[in-house]
Amino acid sequence: MKSVSMAVAFAVLSGCYTPSGTFLPINEYSMSTTPEYVITTGDVLQVRVFQQDNVSSRVRVRADGKVSLPFVNDWVAAGKTPSVLALELQTRLKDFLTNPVVTVSLEESRPLTVSVVGEVVRPSLVTLDPGAGVLQALAAAGGLTDFAQREGIFVLRKPGSDVAPIRIRFTWEALSRGETKAARFVLVPQDVIVAE
Secondary structure, eight states, rough: OHHHHHHHHHHHHHHHOOOOOOEGGGSSSSSOOOOOOOOOTHHHHHEEEETTTTTEEEEOOOTTSSETTTTTEEEEESSSOHHHHHHHHHHHHHSSSSSOOOEEEEEEEOOEEEEEEESSSSSSEEOOOOTTTTTHHHHHOOOOOOOOOOOOOEEEEEEEESOOEEEEEEHHHHHHHHHHHHOOOOOOOEEEEEEE
């Protein structure tokens, strides 16, 4: 085991190391649309039912991922987008109301939490302001170690529950220079940053 780690260290120091696995460089990643916000525990939602003030509510998503609403009682909100939740509630309220129109909006979001692992000073779960990018997450984890590969910084993003994560590759140079796509990339809940 020691000889394997020494061989990897030698490859790293000699510059012949290349990141393993398949990945998508940030310049090839489509950022034409910002992913819709996914509700998480601790978020505060405004649920409005058109012309039904007694059914409309301002609710916080509990630790179990549910919200309590008139007529529907406990309903799972975490892991869904506001538009999906609105459609579900609208369908459920049809049992009680004639043609309900439901909108769900985010009033207060919980701070963004992402995992930063690998060759960083403090691998951990870091808390960031919404809209933060990869460079802010690396800084919150204490920065890269001396052994980190400047070409091997990845974000693992899961685009859907039934889809494998995408490995999006960044370079330190692109991040530190604020190059367009690397600088505009916004982290979302459940992203994992890996520094190889």
